[in-house]
Amino acid sequence: AIVVPGWRDTLDDPPQPLLDALVRAHGRGAQIVGLCYGTHVLASAGLLDGRRATTHWGLADEMARRFPK
Numbered sequence: 001a002i003v004v005p006g007w008r009d010t011l012d013d014p015p016q017p018l019l020d021a022l023v024r025a026h027g028r029g030a031q032i033v034g035l036c037y038g039t040h041v042l043a044s045a046g047l048l049d050g051r052r053a054t055t056h057w058g059l060a061d062e063m064a065r066r067f068p069k
Contacts, residue, residue, distance in 0.1 A: 001031040004038035010059055010066075019045040043067035 002025055007014065022045045026032055034042040039055040040063060042048050049069040054060060 001033065004032070004034045004041045006035060007037040007041050010037055010040045010062060014041045014044050022047060039063065040066075 002022065004022075018041070022032060022042070026045075026047055032042065032047060034040075034053075034055075036056050037059070039048070039053055040059075043053065043063060043066070046069075048067065053063075055063050
């Protein structure tokens with residue numbers, strides 16, 4: 001399992017190598033969890049597309065705007 005516990009700033013895009021590694025791990029069947037702001041990293045990787053997700057209540061609207069899929 002991979003846990004993304006948070007992220008330094010939700011407006012700061014994660015580095016592409018990290019996103020690529022998460023997508024590869026997901027493709028291999030890894031269970032991936034994002035906690036609080038970590039959900040923004042998973043959304044940036046496209047791993048939440050078509051799924052329901054939540055994040056810290058204070059940034060839920062921002063997440064919905066930035067990641068409408």
